[in-house]
Amino acid sequence: MKFNKYLAMLLGATLVLSACGDDSGEEDSAADTEEAADGEESSGDAASLDTNIVTIATGGSSGPYNIIATTLAEGYSSEFDVNSRTQTTGASAENLNLMAEEKVEMSFVMSDALTQAVNGEETFSEPIDNIQQVAALYPNFVQLISTDGAGIESVEDLAGKRVAVGDQNSGVEIATRAVLEAHGLSYDDIEVDYLGYAEASEAMRGGQLDAAFLTSGLPNASVMELQNSVDLKIVPIEQEAVDVLSEDADYFEALEIPADTYGNEEAVPTVAIMNALVVRSDMSENDVYNLTKYLFENLDTLSNAHQAAGDIDVETAQDSAVIDIHPGAQKYYDEQ
Structure with a gap:
């Protein structure tokens, strides 16, 4: 009788311990699953946007x-x-x-x-x-381009010439106005054409344009294409003009268009805007x-x-x- 009593007690304790162990495992497993789900949600948030x-x-x-x-x-x-x-x-x-x-x-x-x-x-x-x-x-280089036959060696030589200044109200045109002003010129001194990069290159190729302003990173694809069909010239913008530009706007910076960018043998000074x-x-x-x-x-x-x-x-x-x-x-x- 005693033996059976003790055996029953032992079996009961074993069942209780086993049940406790199973509950703990389920709780740990559930916690692990919840934590993993939270981790996946967090990871998803980091790689998703609120906007579509x-x-x-x-x-x-x-x-x-x-x-x-x-x-x-x-x-x-x-x-x-x-x-x-x-x-x-x-x-x-x-x-x-x-x-x-x-x-x-x-x-x-x-x-x-x-x-x-x-x-x-x-x-x-x-x-x-x-x-x-x-x-x-990255810096946008102001690139004043012309051809060898146009007789333009400096910004001042643009007077009386037909010049592409970029699309109207574009960043190119804003920079063009500033560069002209730094050289004592305005739109009254040139024949203005509001042309984008590709249009300006095509007009210069056809002899309908003397010069064009472009502002972009280097190299500009339209200028690279143009150099294959004309004797391209890059007109310098000298340090003195950059100093004038920088007086009221510190985003102007003196930089150079490196040699061989467009087949140019030497670096050409210009101004850049970030x-x-x-x-x-x-x-x-x-x-x-x-x-x-x-x-x-x-x-x-x-x-x-x-x-x-x-x-x-x-x-x-x-x-x-x-x-x-x-x-x-x-x-x-x-x-x-």
Whole structure:
């Protein structure tokens, strides 16, 4: 009887311990599953966007803006499963107005146009206050091109000549006005043609144009194509003019177009303006953080699309910013 009693007690204790062990395992397993699910959700959040659309306003179809942005948009679409595409435009000023009208989410613009836009100056009748900067990108070189037979050796020689100044109200035109003014010239002194890169190159090839201003990263595809059919000349913009330009705007910088960029034997002095990537300020911190992170983690891909992107550097992306950085981009920089 005693033996049976003790045996029953032993079996009961074993069953209780076994049950406790099973409950603990189920709880641990459930906790592990919940933690894994949380981890998957967190990982998903880090690689997803709140918005379903990211339209990037660029510039002319042959310019670096459009080439780099197209590669970036393709990456955004693939990485975040969103509808990201580019919109070909007349570049900076048009892009900024599209931002103000909330028709695009992101834009490539020049820092001079961006500064004027937020201050409501020049071609902008009132301040644009719904944009913030993601990064300073790469320098846009002012490229004043002509042909050997046009007799243009300096900016002053443009007087009386037919000159392409970029699309009306574009970043090219804004820079053109400034460069002319620094040399004591205005549109009254030249025959103005509002032409984009490709159109200006075609007009020069046909002998309908004496000179053209372009502002872009190097090299510009339209100029490279043009050099194959004309005796191309790159007209210098000297340091003295850059000093005048920099008096009121510190985004102007003296740089050189390197030798052999367009078959030129020597480097040509000019002025450059930093490009900027901007977003609408109403975009979420999460979205802009992820878009910024993807940008800097895929610079090799962007550089393969156009070598100008090789000058984009996370170490200097904030230094040359001319307006407030979006909190999402700032969060990324703070992590570096």
